[in-house]
Amino acid sequence: MAESTPTAAVPTVTPPAGAAAHEAERLAAPPSFWRAYRVPIWSAIVLVLFVAGWEWGFRALGVPKYFIPTLSEIGSEFVRAYERMDLVNHTAVTSFEVLLGFALGSILGMTMGYILGMSPTAEVVLSPYILALQIAPKVAFAPLFVLWFGFSVEAKMSVAILVAVLVVFFPIMINVLGAVRAVDPAMINLARTFNATRWQIFWKIEFPASMPALFSGLRIGSTLAVIGVTVGELVGGINRGLGFLLLSGETMGAPLVFLAIIVLTVIGIVAYCAVIFAERRVLHYMPRRDFGGMNAQGGK
Amino acid sequence: MAIRLQFERVTKSFPPQRRGGEGVTAIVDVDVRVADREVVALIGPSGCGKSTLLNLASGLDRPSRGRVYVDGSEVTGPNSHVAFMLQRDLLLPWRSILDNVTFGQEIQHVERERRREIALKLLAKYHLGDFVDHYPHQLSGGMRQRAALARTMAMNPDVLLLDEPFSALDAQTKMVLQQDLARTLWEEKKTAFLITHDLLEAIALADRVLVMSRRPGRIVREIAVDLPERNNPMVRRQRPEIGKLMAELMSLLDIGQGDRLDG
Structure with missing residues (x-):
């Protein structure tokens, strides 16, 4: 070279x-x-x-091939799991948990973010707890949820969903909170000179102004949801879902582990792309930031 | 003639930011009367409290002493008699130009069709008819400021409060927009209180120019412009009397004497 x-x-x-x-x-x-x-x-x-x-x-x-299998082995494992291990069903279970965990975590994170963003006093008072919870490894709560929910399949799924809710919640809350706090006070004053009520200021200024930050939070959350669900399934010792395939891999071999990881990654990618798709539609008013500025819609 | 805007011995002090710090007195004993259809400009060094006056007039802030009246009634909060326009256009990036112009009326629950009609008329008047559905980032600085003027006019205020509305624009755009503003004020018979750094802008647009001192700000001088064509600043700014008025304002503001800068 x-x-x-x-x-x-x-x-x-x-x-x-x-x-x-x-x-x-x-x-x-x-x-x-x-x-x-x-x-x-x-x-x-x-x-x-x-x-x-x-x-x-x-x-x-x-x-050795029992450490890292070849791609063709993972391929044939895929066919085998599809035919004999009900791969589709496991994937559906995990996807459902990711979706629900992500949705609930997002709603909760947004709600808390907006409430704390609109009430500086509440934020100051609660900030030490928020910080502590932000730093705490959220997935470590999983055993606690196992304790709460018990051992049925639904209970194990709830554990996975709850861990996802917990890890998704924080980045979204923090992003929304920061965005509401960072709204240009001059814009709020403008609305105030029009005699806007507090509620109007929220709906017409603060809420739309927070959209870009909310979507960065959702992007992070969509990938964290997969991690949360995986940990939840592993800790809960679930007998459905891709976490079950991961656990089975401990005895059934590396190809199954890799297969489960790949499917989990695909679920994460789909979730992430869904967020980007929604973001493009909601933030259509923003100047495009495409590669090389080829599609930039210049002003002037 | 009726007084539209009045400051009556208005003083405004701000409490200290930190404990043990010193409070700031922004303006002291300001007495100003602006008559119906009059355009009054206010100039003064940076940080002399000019913008504080506008916040008091718009009801965003209350005076520490004295009173502010708009249309004869005391200002106790935001009210629909006044509307302001700032150096920054403050267009909401997520709203189209049309929806930005209707923003104020939307807040006041004016009917959708009615506010659209008003906004479209104004946008056509300010040469933005082709940009109704554009978003702010797609427009130039001058066009954005025109949209901000349309938003202000859409409220149909009696008194316009203008805080250095054109200071962020390039020299030529600025002249064009000054022309638009002067025409609008004249034709719509509006009253305006214009804060500016630009002495020539003050002379070109106003009937009277008030000069404020360094902080704490007081009105130290009032100069009647007394020139024709207030509705046509392009022509007015070419008149021979302009030089003398400029010289007078410059000396009042200590410009060119020791060359101190107020930054």
Whole structure:
């Protein structure tokens, strides 16, 4: 690689006469195949290296296959789990828990965020507790929930949902709280000169102004929900859901563990994309922040 | 003629921010009367309490001593006789230009069709007819400030309180908007109290210019502009009398004497 770099570099010596015309022609010409498609080409190269590295690399390095299975083994495990272990059902159970945990955690986080954001006194009084709970490892509450709920399937699912609620709650509350606190006081004064009531100031200024921060909170929350549910299922020792497959993997082998991790990741990605989709619709008024500013809708 | 806006021996002090700190007296014994359809400009050094006066007039704040009257009744809180416009347009980024202009009326529960009608008329008048459904970030600074003027006018206030409304704009946009404002004030027979840093703006737009001292602010001088064409500042600012008035204001504000800057 190092030797090839100098030849690829653009020559910096003074170009010969007529070079300017040549340069203009070169710029006007359609980009070369390589320039136009370098991103997809690199992506393909990296993908091939990744797949090949996983499939044969670990073996070549002497990593035993019961430590890290090959991709093809995970693939056949997928087929096996689909046919014999009711993979779809487990995935549905976990997805349901993620969805419910995320929704409840978000609603709770928003409610608390707006209440504390509108009442500085309450925030100051409660801030030590909020801070303590924010720092405390929320997933560590899982055993407590097991104690509360008991051992039925519904109880185990409730444990997973509750852990998710707890971990989703904080980033959303903190983001909303900060956003309400950061609303431009001049905007509130403007509404006040129109004789706005406290309620109108909330609905017409504070609430919409908090939307960007709320959505960053929801983005974080959507990924945390999967973590919460996974921990909840593992600690609860559930016999449904992807957590059950993870636990079964302890005896049934690494391919099942990897399979469960991959499906959990996919659930997280779907949740995250759903939030982004909603965000694009709600925050349509914001200037777009796309790559390279290609779609930026400039003012003026 | 009827007095629209009156400050009667108004003093405003702010309590200390921290315990043991010193309080600040922003303005002392300010007496101002603004008659119906009059445009009065207020100039003074930075931090002399000019904006405090506007907050008192709009009812956002109460005086420590003295009284403020709008249309003969004492100001005790926000009221619909006055509307203000600030240096920052304060358009709400999540509302279209149309919905920004109707914002004030929406708060006051004016019927949807009625407020749309008023807003569309104003937007057309301020050359924003093609931008009704745009969002603030899609507009230039001058257009945004025009939208803010439309929002202010949509409230149909008797008195407009203007706090350096054009100071964030470039010189040419500023002149165009001054023209729009002056015409509107003249045609709609509005009363206005204009705070500005720009001496030429004060002379071009106002009937009278009040000069405020350094903090604690007092009104130290009143200058009648006495020039025609208050509805046409583009023409007014070219008159020969302008130079003399500028010189008078500059000397009152100590500009060019020791070259101190008020930052």
